Amino acid sequence: MDKAPIDAGARARAGAVPWAPAMAQPGLRPPPPVETWLTRIRPHPPAPIPxxxxxxxxxxxxxxxxxxxxxxxxxxxxxxxxxxxxxxxxxxxxxxxxxxxxxxxxxxxxxxxxxxxxxxxxxxxxxxxxxxxxxxxxxxxxxxxxxxxxxxxxxxxxxxxxxxxxxxxxxxxxxxxxxxxxxxxxxxxxxxxxxxxxxxxxxxxxxxxxxxxxxxxxxxxxxxxxxxxxxxxxxxxxxxxxxxxxxxxxxxxxxLKARPGRPRARLEWALPLIVLNLLFAAFNAVQLTVLFGGYEKVLSQTGLTYAEYARQGFWQLLWATLLTLVVIGLALRWAPRDGARDRTLVRSVLGTLCLLTLVVVASALRRMDLYVDAYGLTRLRVSVAAMELWLGLVIVLIMAAGIVGARRLRLPRAIAVSAAAGVLVFGLVSPDGLIAERNVQRYERTGKIDVGYLDGLSADAVPALDRLPEPLRSCALRDIASSLEGDETPWYAVSRGETRARGILDERGISVEGHACTPQRNDIGDEFDEHDEFDEYDY
Incomplete structure (x- = not known):
C-alpha cells in the first residue's frame, strides 16, 4: 500500500526541516561511531602530569x-x-x-x-x-x-x-x-x-x-x-x-586479536608435515653417520675439502631453522582442533619436527666450530652462531609450550625475555675479546693469524692480543693504540674495556720500527687455489 506524500508545509508545521538528514532530527540519537582497530587501542586521556x-x-x-x-x-x-x-x-x-x-x-x-x-x-x-x-x-x-x-x-x-x-x-x-x-x-x-x-x-x-x-x-x-x-x-x-x-x-x-585460521582436515594438515619430518630424519641420519664415521669418508665421497664442507652447510642450516619456525607458526594457525585426538596429533607431529630441528641446530653449530678451528673467529661468525643458539632456545620454548600450554608458559613474554637475555650475555662476554682470544689460541696452535683483520677490532681485544709475540703484538695493536692516543674522554663516557686497554698499552707500549706490519693472510694447505683466492676472514 502506497503512502500519501507529505508536502513541505506540513513538515514545517510538524517542526521538521525538509533538507535535514534523519540523524539531525530532534529526538533522534546519532549512530555510534564505527569502531576500528585504531580506535580500539586508543587509551582514555591521562590524568594531569604530576x-x-x-x-x-x-x-x-x-x-x-x-x-x-x-x-x-x-x-x-x-x-x-x-x-x-x-x-x-x-x-x-x-x-x-x-x-x-x-x-x-x-x-x-x-x-x-x-x-x-x-x-x-x-x-x-x-x-x-x-x-x-x-x-x-x-x-x-x-x-x-x-x-x-x-x-x-x-x-x-x-x-x-x-x-x-x-x-x-x-x-x-x-x-x-x-x-x-x-x-x-x-x-x-x-x-x-x-x-x-x-x-x-x-x-x-x-x-x-x-x-x-x-x-x-x-x-x-x-x-x-x-x-x-x-x-x-x-x-x-x-x-x-x-x-x-x-x-x-x-x-x-x-x-588486537588475530583471527585463528580455518582448521584443516587431519590428512590435509598432517601429511605435508610428516613428509617434512621424514626429510629431516634422513638429513639427521647423515649427520650422525658423519659424527661417528668421521669426515674423511664423507669428504672422499663428495669431493669437498674440509673447510668447504664446514662453510658450505652452515648458511643453509641457519635458513632451514628459520623456515622451520615459520612452518610451525603456520601449522599452528591451521591445525585441526576438534578434540583430544587432534591435540595429540598436533603435539606429536610438531614435537617431532622440533626435536629434529634441534639436531639441525646442533649440526650447524658443529660446522661453525669446525670452520672457526680452520680459519679463526670473526664478528660475522660469532654473530650468526649466537643467532643459531638463540633459535635453538626458541624451539625449546615452543616444545615446552606444547607440553604445559602456551598460556601457562606465557610464550610471547618468554621469547622476549630470551632475546633480551641473549643480547645481554652477548655484550657481557665481550665479542671482540672472544674473537681475539680464539685467534690467539689458533696462532699458538697452528702459527697462522690474520693481523690485518685483528687490528680493526676494538679496545676490548687488547688483553688477548697482548699475548702475541713481537712484532705481531705491536702490529695487531697499532691501530687500536692510535685510536686511543690523545683521546681525553671524560670518565662517564669511557668503557671499562677502553680503560683496561689504556693501562696495558701505557705499561708495555708498542714498537713497529723496522717492521712493515703487512696483513698476514696465511694460506692453509690445499684450501686455496690460484684461480679461486678465498679470504679466510670474508665470512
Whole structure:
C-alpha cells in the first residue's frame, strides 16, 4: 500500500526541516561511531602530569645535554635513571600498578645499558641499546600477547607529540594556579647553582688537586658545543615525556586479536608435515653417520675439502631453522582442533619436527666450530652462531609450550625475555675479546693469524692480543693504540674495556720500527687455489 506524500508545509508545521538528514532530527540519537582497530587501542586521556614527573623529565634533559655529548658509557645508565623515574611518577599518578613483569622489563632494560659501560665495541653496544628501548616499551605498555610484544615500541613514537602537549598543559596549569610558588623554586635553584659555580671556582684556583678532581667530574661544555648540547637536551626532554605519557595512557595493543585460521582436515594438515619430518630424519641420519664415521669418508665421497664442507652447510642450516619456525607458526594457525585426538596429533607431529630441528641446530653449530678451528673467529661468525643458539632456545620454548600450554608458559613474554637475555650475555662476554682470544689460541696452535683483520677490532681485544709475540703484538695493536692516543674522554663516557686497554698499552707500549706490519693472510694447505683466492676472514 502506497503512502500519501507529505508536502513541505506540513513538515514545517510538524517542526521538521525538509533538507535535514534523519540523524539531525530532534529526538533522534546519532549512530555510534564505527569502531576500528585504531580506535580500539586508543587509551582514555591521562590524568594531569604530576610535578615530580616534570622535574624528572627536566633532570633527564639536563643530564642528556651535559653527559651524552662525549660518547657512550656509564652516562647512558645515569641518564636512564631519571627517565625511569619520570615514567614511574606518571604511572602512579594515573593509577597504574607496578606488576612483576613491569619490574622484569624495567630491570632488564637498565641491565642492558651496562653493556656500553663495560665494552668498547660499538656493535654489541648498539644491540644492547635497541634491546633496552624494546624492554622499556614493554614495561610501559605491560603487553602480554604477540601484538603487544611486537608493536609496543611504536607506542613510544606515538606518544611524542601528545607527551609534549600533555606536559605543556600541566606546566601551564601549575604556573597559573601556583600563585607565586614556582618563582621561589626557580630562584632557589639559581642561587644554589650560582654558589656552586663561584665557590667551586675559588677552591679550584686555591688547590690544584681539587681543580683536577672538579675537572674530571664536571663535564667540559664549550660555547661551540651549544647547538649539539641543545639537541641532546631536546632529545632527552622529548624522550622522557614520551615515556611518561606512555606510562600514564599506553596504547592497548593486547586488544588486537588475530583471527585463528580455518582448521584443516587431519590428512590435509598432517601429511605435508610428516613428509617434512621424514626429510629431516634422513638429513639427521647423515649427520650422525658423519659424527661417528668421521669426515674423511664423507669428504672422499663428495669431493669437498674440509673447510668447504664446514662453510658450505652452515648458511643453509641457519635458513632451514628459520623456515622451520615459520612452518610451525603456520601449522599452528591451521591445525585441526576438534578434540583430544587432534591435540595429540598436533603435539606429536610438531614435537617431532622440533626435536629434529634441534639436531639441525646442533649440526650447524658443529660446522661453525669446525670452520672457526680452520680459519679463526670473526664478528660475522660469532654473530650468526649466537643467532643459531638463540633459535635453538626458541624451539625449546615452543616444545615446552606444547607440553604445559602456551598460556601457562606465557610464550610471547618468554621469547622476549630470551632475546633480551641473549643480547645481554652477548655484550657481557665481550665479542671482540672472544674473537681475539680464539685467534690467539689458533696462532699458538697452528702459527697462522690474520693481523690485518685483528687490528680493526676494538679496545676490548687488547688483553688477548697482548699475548702475541713481537712484532705481531705491536702490529695487531697499532691501530687500536692510535685510536686511543690523545683521546681525553671524560670518565662517564669511557668503557671499562677502553680503560683496561689504556693501562696495558701505557705499561708495555708498542714498537713497529723496522717492521712493515703487512696483513698476514696465511694460506692453509690445499684450501686455496690460484684461480679461486678465498679470504679466510670474508665470512
Amino acid at each position: 610535578a615530580a614527573a616534570l622535574w624528572s623529565a627536566l633532570a633527564t634533559a639536563v643530564l642528556s645535554a651535559l653527559l651524552l655529548g662525549d660518547g657512550l658509557g656509564l652516562n647512558l645508565l645515569i641518564v636512564a635513571v631519571p627517565a625511569t623515574l619520570t615514567a614511574y611518577f606518571a604511572a602512579v599518578a594515573a593509577g597504574r600498578r607496578i606488576r612483576p613483569w613491569t619490574v622484569v622489563w624495567g630491570v632488564g632494560g637498565l641491565a642492558l645499558l651496562v653493556v656500553p659501560a663495560l665494552r668498547d665495541a660499538g656493535w654489541p653496544t648498539f644491540l644492547a641499546i635497541v634491546s633496552a628501548v624494546g624492554l622499556a616499551s614493554l614495561a610501559l605498555h605491560g603487553s602480554r600477547t604477540w601484538p603487544g610484544i611486537l608493536f609496543s615500541p611504536f607506542g613510544l613514537f606515538d606518544s611524542i607529540g601528545p607527551g609534549l602537549v600533555w606536559a605543556w598543559r600541566g606546566l601551564r596549569e601549575r604556573a597559573g594556579g601556583a600563585q607565586g610558588r614556582v618563582a621561589p623554586v626557580l630562584r632557589t635553584i639559581a642561587v644554589a647553582a650560582g654558589l656552586l659555580i663561584v665557590f667551586g671556582a675559588l677552591f679550584a684556583g686555591a688547590d690544584a688537586a681539587f681543580a683536577d678532581l672538579i675537572g674530571s667530574l664536571v663535564p667540559d661544555v664549550s660555547v661551540t658545543d651549544g647547538p649539539w648540547r641543545f639537541v641532546l637536551f631536546a632529545l632527552g626532554l622529548v624522550g622522557a615525556l614520551a615515556a611518561a605519557r606512555t606510562a600514564a595512557a599506553p596504547l592497548r595493543w593486547d586488544s
